[in-house]
Amino acid sequence: MHSAWIACLCCFWPTGLLAILKASEARDALARGHLYGAQSASNQARAMVRISYAVGVISVVAPVVILAVWFGVFTNRFNKSD
Incomplete structure (x- = not known):
């Protein structure tokens, strides 16, 4: 449950x-003693946590990569000595 809150x-x-x-x-x-239901819900919760972590990481990494490429192209234009 703690990882769900963090996610x-x-x-x-x-x-x-x-x-x-x-x-x-x-x-x-x-x-309630429903072991199968508990296991099923637990697996679904775990999958949602993993999706949250993946989307969180991608939402941080993608902009950094895009900005790095953009700044690299931008600074490369002004550093050319034509």
């Missing part, structure tokens, strides 16, 4: 929120 607050909140809901569903199913 929601620090990465991509839509899938992080789904992860929190699924983790809560898993906890409730386990408390």
Whole structure:
């Protein structure tokens, strides 16, 4: 459940929120004794956390790469000695 909160607050909140809901569903199913339901909800929560982390990393790395390329092209134009 803790990683679902981290994914929601620090990465991509839509899938992080789904992860929190699924983790809560898993906890409730386990408390009722539904082992299969708890395992299924837990797997879904884990998948949502992974998606949140991936989107979070991509949303940070992609702009950095784009800016690096843009600055590289921009500064390369002014450094040419034609």
